[in-house]
Amino acid sequence: MASDGARKQFWKRSTSKVPGSIQHVYGAQHPPFDPLVHGTLLKSTPKVPTTPGKAKRVSTFQEFESNTSDAWDAGEDDDELLAMAAQSLNTEVVMEAAHRVLRNHSQRQGQPEPQEVPVPKPEPKPVAEPPAALTSDLRLVKSVSESHTSCAAESASDPAPLQRSQSLPPSATITLGPGAPGSSALSEREASRLDKFKQLLAEPNTDLEELRKLSWSGIPKPVRPMTWKLLSGYLPANVDRRPATLQRKQKEYFAFVEHYYDSRNDEAHQDTYRQIHIDIPRMSPEALILQPKVTEIFERILFIWAIRHPASGYVQGINDLVTPFFVVFICEYTEEDDVDTLDVSRVPADVLRNIEADTYWCMSKLLDGIQDNYTFAQPGIQMKVKMLEELVSRIDEPVHQHLDQHEVHYLQFAFRWMNNLLMRELPLHCTIRLWDTYQSEPEGFSHFHLYVCAAFLVRWRKEILEERDFQELLLFLQNLPTACWGDEDISLLLAEAYRLKFAFADAPNHYKK
Amino acid sequence: MAETYDFLFKFLVIGSAGTGKSCLLHQFIENKFKQDSNHTIGVEFGSRVVTVGGKTVKLQIWDTAGQERFRSVTRSYYRGAAGALLVYDITSRETYNSLAAWLTDARTLASPNIVVILCGNKKDLDPEREVTFLEASRFAQENELMFLETSALTGENVEEAFLKCARTILNKIDSGELDPERMGSGIQYGDASLRQLRQPRSAQAVAPQPCGC
Numbered sequence: 001m002a003s004d005g006a007r008k009q010f011w012k013r014s015t016s017k018v019p020g021s022i023q024h025v026y027g028a029q030h031p032p033f034d035p036l037v038h039g040t041l042l043k044s045t046p047k048v049p050t051t052p053g054k055a056k057r058v059s060t061f062q063e064f065e066s067n068t069s070d071a072w073d074a075g076e077d078d079d080e081l082l083a084m085a086a087q088s089l090n091t092e093v094v095m096e097a098a099h100r101v102l103r104n105h106s107q108r109q110g111q112p113e114p115q116e117v118p119v120p121k122p123e124p125k126p127v128a129e130p131p132a133a134l135t136s137d138l139r140l141v142k143s144v145s146e147s148h149t150s151c152a153a154e155s156a157s158d159p160a161p162l163q164r165s166q167s168l169p170p171s172a173t174i175t176l177g178p179g180a181p182g183s184s185a186l187s188e189r190e191a192s193r194l195d196k197f198k199q200l201l202a203e204p205n206t207d208l209e210e211l212r213k214l215s216w217s218g219i220p221k222p223v224r225p226m227t228w229k230l231l232s233g234y235l236p237a238n239v240d241r242r243p244a245t246l247q248r249k250q251k252e253y254f255a256f257v258e259h260y261y262d263s264r265n266d267e268a269h270q271d272t273y274r275q276i277h278i279d280i281p282r283m284s285p286e287a288l289i290l291q292p293k294v295t296e297i298f299e300r301i302l303f304i305w306a307i308r309h310p311a312s313g314y315v316q317g318i319n320d321l322v323t324p325f326f327v328v329f330i331c332e333y334t335e336e337d338d339v340d341t342l343d344v345s346r347v348p349a350d351v352l353r354n355i356e357a358d359t360y361w362c363m364s365k366l367l368d369g370i371q372d373n374y375t376f377a378q379p380g381i382q383m384k385v386k387m388l389e390e391l392v393s394r395i396d397e398p399v400h401q402h403l404d405q406h407e408v409h410y411l412q413f414a415f416r417w418m419n420n421l422l423m424r425e426l427p428l429h430c431t432i433r434l435w436d437t438y439q440s441e442p443e444g445f446s447h448f449h450l451y452v453c454a455a456f457l458v459r460w461r462k463e464i465l466e467e468r469d470f471q472e473l474l475l476f477l478q479n480l481p482t483a484c485w486g487d488e489d490i491s492l493l494l495a496e497a498y499r500l501k502f503a504f505a506d507a508p509n510h511y512k513k
Numbered sequence: 514m515a516e517t518y519d520f521l522f523k524f525l526v527i528g529s530a531g532t533g534k535s536c537l538l539h540q541f542i543e544n545k546f547k548q549d550s551n552h553t554i555g556v557e558f559g560s561r562v563v564t565v566g567g568k569t570v571k572l573q574i575w576d577t578a579g580q581e582r583f584r585s586v587t588r589s590y591y592r593g594a595a596g597a598l599l600v601y602d603i604t605s606r607e608t609y610n611s612l613a614a615w616l617t618d619a620r621t622l623a624s625p626n627i628v629v630i631l632c633g634n635k636k637d638l639d640p641e642r643e644v645t646f647l648e649a650s651r652f653a654q655e656n657e658l659m660f661l662e663t664s665a666l667t668g669e670n671v672e673e674a675f676l677k678c679a680r681t682i683l684n685k686i687d688s689g690e691l692d693p694e695r696m697g698s699g700i701q702y703g704d705a706s707l708r709q710l711r712q713p714r715s716a717q718a719v720a721p722q723p724c725g726c
Contacts, residue, residue, distance in 0.1 A: 415555035
């Protein structure tokens with residue numbers, strides 16, 4: 001009994017220190033976060049999200065989240081909590097300092113506009129690079145920076161032009177990575193970021209929490225394959241165990257292939273195989289997918305996954321989810337930066353096999369978290385579309401009313417947003433950037449995605465409110481002009497989504513009408 | 514683009530996966546073949562104004578995903594459709610065999626009076642044909658469907674399919690067989706007068722609040 005009492009006390013004591021309870025009181029005592037007020041605040045400093053100051057805030061919340069999600073250990077984390085508090089107190093100071101530094105940098109670079117500096121988030125260029133790759137890079141950079149500036153000019157005159165050029169192929173800006181001429185300040189910052197990643201990855205036990213924090217605002221291209229494998233939970237944090245795990249998993253996957261793949265023409269599975277077989281040639285980027293080797297790899301991955309997950313089986317849309325992993329992993333082995341000109345036949349067969357297995361496992365991990373999106377009647381999607389509707393009605397009543405008034409149902413446009421994780425609405429390189437964050441967020445694909453969708457819809461509020469016809473509204477919502485979106489658009493979207501999540505996630509009453 | 518029209522008809526395009534439903538719609542609206550047509554997720558939407566028998570008709574077309582798993586979602590769009598293109602692929606018997614199921618869905622979920630035209634698509638792939646014209650036209654006759662073989666690639670019979678369906682609906686309205694006033698008929702009168710009363714768009718833009726709420 002005595003020990004019982006002690007335990008009780010322990011829990012009581014603990015509870016008062018668990019961040020979750022603090023949050024609860026906070027939510028009950030204070031009036032709901034007013035998104036409008038908050039929104040204007042954000043508006044006045046629109047470049048904030050990508051400044052180091054903001055990154056600090058993000059990481060603070062991440063820490064906060066991780067503490068709440070693991071309340072059992074919270075009793076021991078007093079120091080961390082104190083550190084967190086100190087950090088949030090210092091945010092303003094940090095931000096001011098960051099702005100000052102960036103201003104100084106830009107002056108040294110002869111760039112009169114300080115705001116320009118923090119916005120683009122190009123992936124850093126590897127410090128040392130073979131000259132051949134360098135020249136091809138330069139060629140690409142040129143075209144990219146041109147298209148990029150044209151986009152920037154457009155958005156400067158009109159924050160959200162109704163008809164942006166759709167002619168740009170989605171993958172055209174995938175090379176946005178290498179630092180453009182005259183942005184050495186950026187490269188410096190990015191180079192130090194890359195160093196941090198490399199350090200973390202090389203540690204005997206990678207600090208996954210730290211890696212998540214760092215990855216939230218984008219992962220540099222050279223370390224993206226390894227970082228994704230770690231964040232998805234495919235590879236262990238322990239650096240020594242990684243090679244063995246890779247080997248074991250690759251072997252396991254090919255044992256599946258051996259075991260199941262011949263059954264694709266059996267009566268029980270031929271429908272599944274047939275569907276996969278007719279869907280893959282219809283995917284994009286065509287130039288990549290239509291290469292016979294790639295087509296075969298996609299068919300195998302999807303068929304094996306479907307057979308091993310009979311609750312959902314293969315559902316159209318799952319095929320799209322293979323692409324980002326495959327593209328990220330294969331880019332590690334080619335000098336080609338452009339997916340459209342990537343020639344898979346130049347990649348050695350054993351490397352390609354490993355990429356196939358890695359893609360399968362990472363995709364499986366992703367799907368584990370969203371399987372109810374694809375089971376019978378797709379309950380996960382139905383629920384999320386409903387939640388999106390509720391959320392939007394709270395954060396932007398006029399847009400919600402407008403859609404309602406013109407009888408546009410959320411399911412009519414947002415079904416695809418959920419089923420394909422916005423991949424049909426965004427260029428591939430944007431999806432890859434988006435997934436950096438999804439993989440660093442707890443429940444990124446299943447939960448945070450909802451807030452991204454809300455931010456995405458509201459992003460078009462001006463165009464939506466101007467459209468006063470059902471058909472035009474729906475046509476617009478099903479063909480959103482994102483063709484020349486870059487990483488900075490995704491960063492803004494994510495910042496907004498993060499803000500929404502912060503305001504509404506654990507306060508269901510806030511978003512119930 | 515608030516055009517005026519006499520009627521608005523709600524149309525469906527249904528049928529098994531990979532039969533070319535989206536390509537038919539694209540050919541009808543854009544007058545060209547869609548090369549890089551990705552498979553449809555849920556429902557996609559298209560719209561075009563046509564002139565049939567002296568009347569302007571706005572077609573509001575719902576292009577549905579063919580895969581079984583999406584039925585729970587696509588079915589919710591069936592309600593109140595006035596017409597449907599029921600599509601199969603002449604080079605795939607499987608897609609032909611599932612026609613009866615699709616038809617039952619359309620008649621029970623949309624309306625028993627829905628005007629359906631059967632489209633044997635991919636007419637341009639005649640050497641690979643698995644379903645004969647005769648066989649399909651017999652099926653059409655038995656089920657009181659109109660029938661055309663179409664090619665979304667060349668555009669052959671695509672416009673005809675949509676127009677034929679629209680014309681039949683108009684005839685049924687004229688003969689009193691269809692009542693546009695009835696709820697869920699899939700037909701609306703185009704209220705041109707109301708539209709003209711509206712202010713020009715620029716005056717309507719009630720300076721929306723800065724985006725990002």
